[in-house]
Amino acid sequence: MDGGITKKAPVTSSQVAEHAGVSQSAVSRTFTPGASISPKTRAKVLAAAKELGYRPNAIARSLITNRSRIIAVVMAYLENLFYPDVLEELGRRLSAENYHMLLFTGFKDRDSDPVFDQLMQYRVDGIILASTSLSSELAAECAVAGIPVVLFNRTTERDETSSVTTRNHEGGRLLGEFLIAGGHKSFGYVAGLENSSTNRDRFGGFREALAAHGITEIEIRTGNYSRSEAEAAARELLALPHRPEAIFVANDHMAVAVMDVARHEFGLRIPEDLSIVGYDDVGPARWPSYGITSVTQPIEPMVEATVDILMDQIHSGEIEPQHKVLPGELIVRSSARLPKAGIFEVDGQRLYRPAATKRVPL
Amino acid sequence: MDGGITKKAPVTSSQVAEHAGVSQSAVSRTFTPGASISPKTRAKVLAAAKELGYRPNAIARSLITNRSRIIAVVMAYLENLFYPDVLEELGRRLSAENYHMLLFTGFKDRDSDPVFDQLMQYRVDGIILASTSLSSELAAECAVAGIPVVLFNRTTERDETSSVTTRNHEGGRLLGEFLIAGGHKSFGYVAGLENSSTNRDRFGGFREALAAHGITEIEIRTGNYSRSEAEAAARELLALPHRPEAIFVANDHMAVAVMDVARHEFGLRIPEDLSIVGYDDVGPARWPSYGITSVTQPIEPMVEATVDILMDQIHSGEIEPQHKVLPGELIVRSSARLPKAGIFEVDGQRLYRPAATKRVPL
DNA sequence: GCTACCGTTGCATACGTATGCAACGAAGTA
DNA sequence: TACTTCGTTGCATACGTATGCAACGGTAGC
Numbered sequence: 174m175d176g177g178i179t180k181k182a183p184v185t186s187s188q189v190a191e192h193a194g195v196s197q198s199a200v201s202r203t204f205t206p207g208a209s210i211s212p213k214t215r216a217k218v219l220a221a222a223k224e225l226g227y228r229p230n231a232i233a234r235s236l237i238t239n240r241s242r243i244i245a246v247v248m249a250y251l252e253n254l255f256y257p258d259v260l261e262e263l264g265r266r267l268s269a270e271n272y273h274m275l276l277f278t279g280f281k282d283r284d285s286d287p288v289f290d291q292l293m294q295y296r297v298d299g300i301i302l303a304s305t306s307l308s309s310e311l312a313a314e315c316a317v318a319g320i321p322v323v324l325f326n327r328t329t330e331r332d333e334t335s336s337v338t339t340r341n342h343e344g345g346r347l348l349g350e351f352l353i354a355g356g357h358k359s360f361g362y363v364a365g366l367e368n369s370s371t372n373r374d375r376f377g378g379f380r381e382a383l384a385a386h387g388i389t390e391i392e393i394r395t396g397n398y399s400r401s402e403a404e405a406a407a408r409e410l411l412a413l414p415h416r417p418e419a420i421f422v423a424n425d426h427m428a429v430a431v432m433d434v435a436r437h438e439f440g441l442r443i444p445e446d447l448s449i450v451g452y453d454d455v456g457p458a459r460w461p462s463y464g465i466t467s468v469t470q471p472i473e474p475m476v477e478a479t480v481d482i483l484m485d486q487i488h489s490g491e492i493e494p495q496h497k498v499l500p501g502e503l504i505v506r507s508s509a510r511l512p513k514a515g516i517f518e519v520d521g522q523r524l525y526r527p528a529a530t531k532r533v534p535l
Numbered sequence: 536m537d538g539g540i541t542k543k544a545p546v547t548s549s550q551v552a553e554h555a556g557v558s559q560s561a562v563s564r565t566f567t568p569g570a571s572i573s574p575k576t577r578a579k580v581l582a583a584a585k586e587l588g589y590r591p592n593a594i595a596r597s598l599i600t601n602r603s604r605i606i607a608v609v610m611a612y613l614e615n616l617f618y619p620d621v622l623e624e625l626g627r628r629l630s631a632e633n634y635h636m637l638l639f640t641g642f643k644d645r646d647s648d649p650v651f652d653q654l655m656q657y658r659v660d661g662i663i664l665a666s667t668s669l670s671s672e673l674a675a676e677c678a679v680a681g682i683p684v685v686l687f688n689r690t691t692e693r694d695e696t697s698s699v700t701t702r703n704h705e706g707g708r709l710l711g712e713f714l715i716a717g718g719h720k721s722f723g724y725v726a727g728l729e730n731s732s733t734n735r736d737r738f739g740g741f742r743e744a745l746a747a748h749g750i751t752e753i754e755i756r757t758g759n760y761s762r763s764e765a766e767a768a769a770r771e772l773l774a775l776p777h778r779p780e781a782i783f784v785a786n787d788h789m790a791v792a793v794m795d796v797a798r799h800e801f802g803l804r805i806p807e808d809l810s811i812v813g814y815d816d817v818g819p820a821r822w823p824s825y826g827i828t829s830v831t832q833p834i835e836p837m838v839e840a841t842v843d844i845l846m847d848q849i850h851s852g853e854i855e856p857q858h859k860v861l862p863g864e865l866i867v868r869s870s871a872r873l874p875k876a877g878i879f880e881v882d883g884q885r886l887y888r889p890a891a892t893k894r895v896p897l
Numbered sequence: 898g899c900t901a902c903c904g905t906t907g908c909a910t911a912c913g914t915a916t917g918c919a920a921c922g923a924a925g926t927a
Numbered sequence: 928t929a930c931t932t933c934g935t936t937g938c939a940t941a942c943g944t945a946t947g948c949a950a951c952g953g954t955a956g957c
Contacts, residue, residue: 181681183658185943196907201945208945211905226676231656232603233943235594236912243637251623252818257613264641273653275605276638279626291635294593296545314588319543429822437823456614460791461799462824547913558937563915570916573935595913598942 184227193221204229235296244483245292247277247285249305253398253426255455255470256304259325262476263301270484272298285311293318299483301325321486323479326470328370328496335486335494337478339501341374341452342381344468345421347503348450349382351466351525352419354512357448361392361410361417363403363427372398372423375452379421392417396427403427407434411441418448419509425451425458428465432508448509454501464506466525474499546589555583566591597658606845607654609639609647611667615760615788617817617832618666621687624838625663632846634660647673655680661845663687683848685841688832690732690858697848697856699840701863703736703814704743706830707783709865710812711744713828713887714781716874719810723754723772723779725765725789734760734785737814741783754779758789765789769796773803780810781871787813787820790827794870810871816863826868828887836861 186200193200195214202208203218221227235241244267248256260276267274275295277288282305289311292300300315303325312334315322324336352360360383365372380391394410396403403422407430410420422428428451435441435449443449451458451467458465478497486492505516505523515527548562555562557576564570565580583589597603606629610618622638629636637657639650644667651673654662662677665687674696677684686698714722722745727734742753756772758765765784769792772782784790790813797803797811805811813820813829820827840859848854867878867885877889 181679183680183943187943197944198907198946199905201943202906205945209905214905226679228652228655230598230658230943232594232597232658233912234945236592236598236914236943237945239912241594246638251619254616254619257616257619257622260619260638261613261641264639268639268642268650268653273657274638276608276622276636277626277630279623280630288630290590291630293590295635296592296594317543317588318545433823457819461795545913549913559914560916560937561935563913564936567915571935576935592913595942596915598913598944599915601942 183230184222184225186227186229189218189221189225189227192225193217200227239296240487241296241298242272243275243295243297244272245277245295245297245300246274247288247292247300247302247305249278249280249282249285251278251304252400253304253424253453253455254457255424255426255453255472258455258472259303259476262472263480266476266480270480289314293320298487299323301479301483302327316492319490319492321483321492323482325475325479326371332494332496335482335496337475337482337497337499338370339468339470339475339499341371342378344452344501344503345375345378345380346382347378347525347527348375348421348452348466348468349379350527351503351505351512351515352421352448352450352509353382353386353388354515354527355419355448355510356512357419357510358388359390359392359415359417359419360388361394361420363406363410363420363422363431364393364395365398365423365427367395367397369398371452375421375423396423396430398424398427400426400430403430404434407431408438411435411439411447416447420447420449422449422451425453425455425465425467427451428467428508429457429463432463432465443508444510450509454504458506464508466504466506466509468503469501471499471501545592546584546587548589548591551580551583551587551589554587555579562589601658602849603658603660604634605637605657605659606634607639607657607659607662608636609650609654609662609664609667611640611642611644611647613640613666614762615666615786615815615817616819617786617788617815617834620817620834621665621838624834625842628838628842632842651676655682660849661685663841663845664689678854681852681854683845683854685844687837687841688733694856694858697844697858699837699844699859699861700732701830701832701837701861703733704740706814706863706865707737707740707742708744709740709887709889710737710783710814710828710830711741712889713865713867713874713877714783714810714812714871715744715748715750716877716889717781717810717872718874719781719872720750721752721754721777721779721781722750723756723782725768725772725782725784725793726755726757727760727785727789729757729759731760733814737783737785758785758792760786760789762788762792765792766796769793770800773797773801773809778809782809782811784811784813787815787817787827787829789813790829790870791819791825794825794827805870806872812871816866820868826870828866828868828871830865831863833861833863 187197190197190200199214200218202210203215251257299321301323322334328336394406396406422431441447451465454467454469458467482495503525505525515525517524549559552559552562561576562580564572565577613619661683663685684696690698756768758768784793797809803809813827816829816831820829844857865887867887877887879886
């Protein structure tokens, strides 16, 4: 044997039709749910199809139906485990709707224009933008093209693009209140990407909470949601003459890095010498080595909402921007000193809800 | 304004042709590299295309060229950061070749048949299988269909499907020698998925190394490459009356979990009370909280080899199974007691190479 | 037995692009 | 000038499927 196998042409609906003694239309209708076809011919076609190993050609179908059943998912980087988790859940939810993911990743955030060109060429039925920003021209172009777009964990200034987020502002405020209730007096903040809405909102709420208690000084360093930059930011913060007693890190991915630097480079005990709180409630935050007090971003509801918006817009053909904002919870773990009150145990997890808002979910 | 925007039909090559005063062929040739077209008409077409906002329809192109420029990437789960890293690198490499990824993830490993059906319908140009097994019938079906398949970090018994792996057997052996040279006397192994080649090979090498020193008893528990199962496995191993002095965990993802259990549930000091070694050299293994001694699996060369094999088979049309096996290095960190000799510093990293094989890269 | 009706079927066409083929024109050669 | 050559262009067709339309056959109602 020569070992080399050359590409064999796939079976077409016409071949199946001939083999089954029916027309090509009948084959097509057999594989089109709801089409007018008698059980008898349908059975004949299915038998012939199975025998020949026929699979409908999704490409040809897309050409005629103008629907590719492909959703473009744009994630500049997957370093933060939050996004792989999102991706997995998206895979589940989209495949349940019989949609598929064309993934764009591994590019630098600034190179999004060629990415956009590519995904437009595939006539995707929808676009999910996570962990990347979208210039407003591109958003406009999508709108003109009539392609539904959902920003995942991001919002834009103007409300023209649909989005799914959590209550980042309230989350940041809650963390601020938590730290203040814990008796901390001086504060630091490790920022995420400066122009990201999550960073703005989380910090906005945090600052507001501190300001309500007369605290306006916050030492800020930027980590850009990257581990290595967060390490550098931590080194600067912890080397200050008056080191902050508590640091809010804009997400858990960076908080882990900050904690590592604090412990292993500065020899600090957490939370005795330093309190750290994060955001996302991502995997490593739950590991006992870290145990980060963090605000959850509930991935499953977020993904569900995202897919719902897309499906709604795809099926209706109308692109009315929708904005879904989901609640989160402050999960109390061991990375920050505890307040005297406001901690509740629910389903084996400790949550923080200050008295005034105890009954209102975040 | 009513806010709702209805889908606008995209611009076609014929419209561009009319607008530019040329034939549709000329438009097609303008966007086909290497086609016969004069600079003058080309410029006219490009101007018209830009003006109308034309983008070639990749779907229609695929139909006629029989090439979708889509590669199916199948990853059952992304829990282990190794795979998101792979995904990112794949994104870089494939987009450099102007290919795109259709990602299948978030399904249980047993549900791979419907996944296979889906990806076949899109007439993908190639398939990358990582973190999932493929039944041999499916592999055969791909072979018949002439679709190149590469197993990433997996091999099958028979050599009929291309694969990219690292020297897992040698890596396991090296870790065994390292632990023995470190003076350990009793050993445990936390296994990965039992039928995976990585698990078989790593353990095979490990057992071989121990056997060469007269050690045949290894306490084995299975973690199935899952964090929670690895935790359970660790609890069993560490509760044994004669707790092993050293544990080889089949990958770093599980090793982190084992280390957490050892420290926080059993109060063990690492490496004083217990040595742990892992595999993959994945992110958390490098974090100072863990510092896992581990054998690297070099993602970039592995991905490069994978894409090379695919491109080769796509362009040649011949599917000759290729098997690429890449070297790894044993990176010495702090999770296991050190041997007296054999540790070298290279580029700021400590490597272990026993005297006999010092000059031979793993 | 005739008509009306409805479910089923095949015919023909359309989707947007690539490409073999022939025609054309310009340039070069004798 | 006549002939060859070669680069460029348009025509026509093909890719594999979905679907409007008309035709067909069977059934029910009178």
